[in-house]
Amino acid sequence: MCRGHRLSAAWLMVVSAWVFGLAGCSQKQPGTNVAPQGALAPAGSVPEDEPGEPPSQAECEAFARSVEKSMGAAAWDAAFDWDALFRRAGGIEGAARWHPALQRFGKPEVIDLMMPGGSYRLLRIHDQGNRRLALFRVLLPKGRVNYHDAVLVRRPDGNVAIADVYFFLPGEMASQTVRRALLESEQSQGRTVRLRAGEGDLAKSARLISKMSSSVREGRPKEALEIYARLPLSVQQDKTVMLMRIMAAQQVDDQELPAAIEAFGSRYPDDPSLGVVALDVHLVKRQYAAALKGIDRLETAIGGDPYLDALRARVYEETKDYARSRAAAEKALAADPTLDDARWSLVRASLGEKQFGETTRLLRQLEENRRCIMGDLTRIPAYAEYVRSPEYREWLRSRPPRDAKAKPPAEKQPGGKAPASVKP
Numbered sequence: 517m518c519r520g521h522r523l524s525a526a527w528l529m530v531v532s533a534w535v536f537g538l539a540g541c542s543q544k545q546p547g548t549n550v551a552p553q554g555a556l557a558p559a560g561s562v563p564e565d566e567p568g569e570p571p572s573q574a575e576c577e578a579f580a581r582s583v584e585k586s587m588g589a590a591a592w593d594a595a596f597d598w599d600a601l602f603r604r605a606g607g608i609e610g611a612a613r614w615h616p617a618l619q620r621f622g623k624p625e626v627i628d629l630m631m632p633g634g635s636y637r638l639l640r641i642h643d644q645g646n647r648r649l650a651l652f653r654v655l656l657p658k659g660r661v662n663y664h665d666a667v668l669v670r671r672p673d674g675n676v677a678i679a680d681v682y683f684f685l686p687g688e689m690a691s692q693t694v695r696r697a698l699l700e701s702e703q704s705q706g707r708t709v710r711l712r713a714g715e716g717d718l719a720k721s722a723r724l725i726s727k728m729s730s731s732v733r734e735g736r737p738k739e740a741l742e743i744y745a746r747l748p749l750s751v752q753q754d755k756t757v758m759l760m761r762i763m764a765a766q767q768v769d770d771q772e773l774p775a776a777i778e779a780f781g782s783r784y785p786d787d788p789s790l791g792v793v794a795l796d797v798h799l800v801k802r803q804y805a806a807a808l809k810g811i812d813r814l815e816t817a818i819g820g821d822p823y824l825d826a827l828r829a830r831v832y833e834e835t836k837d838y839a840r841s842r843a844a845a846e847k848a849l850a851a852d853p854t855l856d857d858a859r860w861s862l863v864r865a866s867l868g869e870k871q872f873g874e875t876t877r878l879l880r881q882l883e884e885n886r887r888c889i890m891g892d893l894t895r896i897p898a899y900a901e902y903v904r905s906p907e908y909r910e911w912l913r914s915r916p917p918r919d920a921k922a923k924p925p926a927e928k929q930p931g932g933k934a935p936a937s938v939k940p
Contacts, residue, residue, distance in 0.1 A: 570648035579676035600679035604691035687789030737767035788817035822851035829861035872907035
């Protein structure tokens, strides 16, 4: 493979990882990325829609459920209509040469890494104009959340497929991400590319943008900010670049970060991408009031999700407001009983309030109903008072024999390793 293809394929793989919340940024096409209201895929963000009628509601529901159950790298290949994606990327001669590279590097390989401790869950099927979409929630093992709004179409053989996806973070369609990778590759090979309106400065700065993204991803935030300062003003104001600046500033100091967030908010005041990034920043910085406002904003943007109540429960827990934490967790579980994050918030609330009878009940429930095997609670500081209580001894007596080698996931245990976005 020639040098230009290697470079762009690697860059596309990096963007794919960002899309799943491991880091994250996006790039704005003029007139696109309009902030969605209750649905993620912005109207006008796709150059063209697939011809014909969209699949029925029932067909889309069945297809989305199958994606939810089998999501992984191989399932992604099977679910996606790659030809439709290239049509939407549009206007690039010889794009067919990239089919093998896209299927290798563009697919979200990080899903396979995510699944043991995360989830890919369908929230709803919804319509937008003449498009039918499936909205998914993505949870990563360390507590990060993202949303995918998949445009569903009917293949020529009659089966349903994904033609494009709007990624909440980085806030653009997959076809836009693919187009940038194709543009960089074709230009590096000296081929003439017909640019869309507003792509000139971005195309000229593609190498610097790629270098900046690598600097952020590889832990060189000062270098990333230095590159940002060298970019033309029009490129500095691009959504991708502004989000990368936020990610870099988060790793540098408390002075650069507010300026980066404020600049993005001024430029894109209604864009929900900032909600995801800023929420993580607020949690890391222990700015809990701002974090709660961010959750409210995110909820409005996606049209509701029970997981956000589980997230609220965790924020209230950090402020020792156990009553509100418990209420939010119970609300989350009432809507979605699979949210174990909310169950653990209830455990931590009972420990904080020293309601050890409730702690025992919840631990039993986790083991019996959720098939969760507890480890040695005497080794976890958050359980220190509980393990000295008669309720703990009662819990021990009531437990069936367990495999001594079995260990619970540490990040789920109170006092164990906390999710990356919420430091204990």
